[in-house]
Amino acid sequence: MSFLRLRNKVKSVNKAKILILGLDAAGKTTLSRYLRYGEFQDNTVPTIGQNIDTFSVEGWTITTIDVAGQKNFRFLWESHYQGSSAIIFVIDAADYERLPEARDILKRHVFDNAHLDGVPVLIMANKQDLPGSIDAPLLVQMLDLHNQFLGRTFSVFDCSILYGGGIMESFGWLVNQLEMQK
């Protein structure tokens, strides 16, 4: 079943606000558009500010806030933490050089963030279609996630928004987490 069909399958009764974070060029806006239109769209430009969107999936009306990832705009993330039901952290898994930066930002803005205590974190290891991309198990190791983020609820999924791979699985996990929080 396509993501688009899954989205419309059940009438929505629950609401959740989900914040999409990550470094610039990780693929946040591409994800946000995929969720909205059910397909990859190759016309994103670097976000200035944020894009807010709403869609339904498995009985949930989800509002996504896709914020600008560029360093100079990250201060904007601050105003969205409160009231978030989940975080999606998108990583460009093919950009080996920026992995340490992604790890530091994930730690500082998400796992060490008191506003997000107990909030589940979906980490998307995006751009798996590119050669040399790092897969989820290796990413967990390289970012030392299990030790760094002991006690926090998170999961890492391989995905390629370009091909739509891994998005259903990621959202299956996320919706499950939302259900458990009800």
Ligand SMILES: Nc1nc2c(ncn2[C@@H]2O[C@H](COP(=O)(O)OP(=O)(O)OP(=O)(O)O)[C@@H](O)[C@H]2O)c(=O)[nH]1
């Ligand atoms: N090959 C490949 N490219 C992707 C994928 N997902 C996104 N991209 C590309 O990555 C580039 C950056 O994507 P954006 O979605 O604009 O990145 P962003 O995280 O929103 O960046 P900021 O708005 O600056 O924070 C675009 O050229 C996308 O087409 C993917 O799965 N595979």
Ligand SMILES: [Mg+2]
């Ligand atoms: Mg963007």
